[in-house]
Amino acid sequence: MYIFEDNPQRTADRFLGFEISKDSWYQIKYRLKGNLYRESERHGKSSCIRGLLNAYPLCTVGNMHGRFWADTELSQFSELLESDIYDILGAAPGFTEVILPWQGVFRTEESGITESRCPKIYWYLRERMDYLWGLLRIA
Numbered sequence: 167m168y169i170f171e172d173n174p175q176r177t178a179d180r181f182l183g184f185e186i187s188k189d190s191w192y193q194i195k196y197r198l199k200g201n202l203y204r205e206s207e208r209h210g211k212s213s214c215i216r217g218l219l220n221a222y223p224l225c226t227v228g229n230m231h232g233r234f235w236a237d238t239e240l241s242q243f244s245e246l247l248e249s250d251i252y253d254i255l256g257a258a259p260g261f262t263e264v265i266l267p268w269q270g271v272f273r274t275e276e277s278g279i280t281e282s283r284c285p286k287i288y289w290y291l292r293e294r295m296d297y298l299w300g301l302l303r304i305a
Contacts, residue, residue, distance in 0.1 A: 167261035169254065170215050171277065172223030174246055190217035195253075220261065222254045226277040226291065234278025237286040244290060251298055264302050 176196040215221040225246040228234040235243055258264070281288045 167254070167258060167264045168215055168218070168221040169264065169266050170221060170223055171226045171267050172250075173227040174225055174242070176223075190219070192217050192221070192223075222250070222257060224250050224254075226279060228278055235284055235287050237284045240286050240290060243287055247291065247294060251294060254298065255301060258302055 225243070278284070279288050279291055
């Protein structure tokens, strides 16, 4: 199982012509979110993993336009994160290994989630990741 960072719009850059399979669980679940792509050559790492049967998102990125989460959005953030955790835990028994984002889920250049900038979201995410990693047995 691969866990990747995602944004609440569930959008991605089109990368080297990669298309998400219309039959993938990700496409089916987020179909109503609108356009899954925007044209760009700069990004695309998450685009390549979306749609794979063994890839699951964590909604830690504020959005695709450099806007970060704020403590005033804790309710929306927690709702999205809990949905992602639910999906991960539901699928986890089918996998023997879990691979996390190489810089973790607190990559400040993508998420902007720091203790000093948004302490409520930071500690909520920290608590929920400890819970998730504990259930997945990740150190």
